[in-house]
Amino acid sequence: MSQSDQKITLYGNYRSTPSWRVRLALGLKKIDYKLISIDLFKNEQKSEEYTKVNPNQRIPALIYGDQILIESTAIIEFLEENFPQHPLLPDDKIKRAQIRGFCQVINSAIHPYQNSNLVAKIEKEGNMNKTEWIKFWVTRGLTAIEELLKKHHGKYCFGDDITMADIFLVPQAQAVAERFSFDLTPFPLILSIVNNLKDLPEFIVASPSNQPDGISQTKN
Structure with missing residues (x-):
């Protein structure tokens, strides 16, 4: 069976930014996949069934054939290595490393500090306002x-x-703009690039509001 024939299943959630990243990678590479929604509000990521998929009880997770892949960066790197169409990294090794470093600033220095479980614990045990905490790190x-x-x-x-x-x-x-009303105007380059990307077809399709679980939440 060729790599393109392998069935792919993505476990994710409409508002999870790591899940969103993987949806974008799959969409940009024109890879078909099945989506299984994990309801974070119901703590489905901690269910016995999902823990068998990812013992770390985090999303996303991707099933490729009979193999399980976890963590968005590792999943996207795998897709890049195995599906060369529409490359997401340039050939130049220095630029590749620079892009990976850029991604890790987001993955390590911003995203973890707005994790809902961490923020709830900080607010409860650290007597800190969660909005101020998120704003500082973002x-x-x-x-x-x-x-x-x-x-x-x-x-x-x-x-x-x-x-x-x-x-x-x-x-x-x-x-951060939509969920935490964070003002992006002090960051004109970020705002400009987001505006250049957000209305592209692949970015529209991958957006939270267009996911089945996102649509159902809106209706509720």
Whole structure:
């Protein structure tokens, strides 16, 4: 069986930014997949059934044939290596490393600090306002991203081709703006790039509002 014939299943959630990243990668590479929604509000990620898929009880997880892949960065790297169409990393090794570093600023220095479980624990045990906590870390992270973009940006994060950097930036920026009313105007490059990307067909299809579980939440 060829790689293109392998069945792919994605476990995710409409508002999970790591799930959003993987949806973008799959869409940009024109890869068909089955989506299984994990309801975070009902703690389905902690269910016995899903824990067998990912013992870390996090999303996303991707099933490729009979193999299980976890963590969005690893999943996207796998897709890049195994599905060369519509590449998300350039051939130049230095640029590849720079893009990976950019992605890790988002993945390590912004996203973990807005995790709902962490924020709830901080607010409860640390006597800290969650909005102030999120704003501090998001501002710090996006300030670093804005500086990196000054060196690398074109129409998109790294020149005029869509890369992994873009599929990390858009979910992060749109999520903090929409979910936490975070003002992006102090970050003009971030705002410009997000505006250049968000209305592209693949980005529209992958957006939370167009996911089956997102649509059902809106109706409720």
